[in-house]
Amino acid sequence: MTATLHFHADPGEFLDAAGNHLAADPVLNTVVASVAHRMAARRADGIALPEDDWWLVVRDASGAVVGAGMRTAPFLLPMPAEAAVALARTWHERGEMVSAVNGALPAARYCAAEVARLGGGRVEVAQHTRLHELDTLVPPTPAPGALAVAGADDVDLVTAWFDAFMADADEQAGRPRGASAHATPERGELLRWIRSGRIWFWTDGAGRPVHLTAANAPAFGVARVGPVYTPPEHRGRGWAGNAVAEVSRGLRAEGVRVCLFTDQANPASNRLYARLGFRPVVDMANLVVVP
Known part of the structure; x- marks a missing residue:
């Protein structure tokens, strides 16, 4: 094999x-880089x-x-097919139990197929996703209310809405609730996220949170x-639409590019983001x- 795998236990390294x-x-590399x-x-x-997390070069x-890739949950970025297959074989040799592979195609597909071949079972698609980048922001029709930064006192509502997002996203895409097995961040992580000022509510005309x-x-x-x-x-x-537009405008003002993922099985969200000016970059899965 001409490609070699190098594992790191330290994300800084x-x-x-x-x-x-x-x-x-x-x-393209946003998930691995940000995590x-x-x-x-x-x-x-x-x-x-x-202790079982690792980072792959x-x-x-x-x-x-x-x-590159990571195992906080297995997520692969584009890599040669031989490297994706070798990664599955390395897991098998180590005795690491892997039941899902997420990331860029076709690398994720090559890796999952080899996991199934070595351990038995078959590969199924739990979710097709698409990464989009904001091009020219197209402001939506104004809605009553305003954007407000969530505070530490809002952690219970943030947690409840994160939980609901995970389940509702499956339902809206025609899957059983909880089928995608996405986990809500633990409370301490959500509090760190809130304190970073990166969680917002849209509040209605009466100041009540109606969106996150x-x-x-x-x-x-x-x-x-x-x-x-x-x-x-x-x-x-x-x-x-108004919340995402305002958040995106603020991020652009910081001088950064803005991207997001959509579930390809949810046409409503895909249409919304297209209207706002988000353009497809790459498909992932x-x-x-499964046994």
């Missing part, structure tokens, strides 16, 4: 090794990271970085918006290996 590669296409930076900051603050025969939009801190000049959630009783009133 991973960023030192792969930073230039991630920065060369920071939109690595967040975990490196937590480690620097003395917060213990899960793929190098070609010349030593150049040609791919969040965004990751920028990594290599790119900020990723999400989750974006409106409770069912408040939908259809323009809250989401969450693949599960």
Whole structure:
């Protein structure tokens, strides 16, 4: 094999090794880059990271970085097919139990297929996603209310709406609630996110929260918006479009590029973001290996 796999337990060491590669296409690499930076900051603050997490750098025969990935949950960026297959074989040799692979196609598909071949089972698509980048922001029809930054006292509502977003997203896409197995961040992580000033409510004319939009801190000049959630009783009133537009405008004012993911099975959200000026970048998938 001409490609070699290099594993790092320290996200800071991973960023030192792969930073230039991630920065060369920071939109495509947004998930791995933002999670690595967040975990490196937590480690620097003395917060213990899960012992089984790792960060992957793929190098070609010349030593150049040609791919990357992470296991907080397995997420792969583009890499040679042989590297994706070798990663699955390495998991198998280590005895690591992997039941899902998320990330860029076709690398994620090659990896999941080899996991299934080695361990038995078959690969199914849990979710097709699409990464978009904001081009020219097209303001939506104004809706009553205003954007407000969430505070620490709002953590219970933020938690409830994060939980609901995960379940409702499946339902809106025609899947059973909870089928995508996305986990809400634990309370401490949500509080850190809130205190960073990156979770917002849209409040109605009476000042009541009716919608939530969040965004990751920028990594290599790119900020990723999400989750974006409106409770069912408040939908259809323009809250989401106005909130995402305002958040995106603010991020642009910081000098960063703005991107977000959509579920390809949810046409309503895809239409909304297209109207706001988001343009497709790459398709990804969450693949599960079932017995």
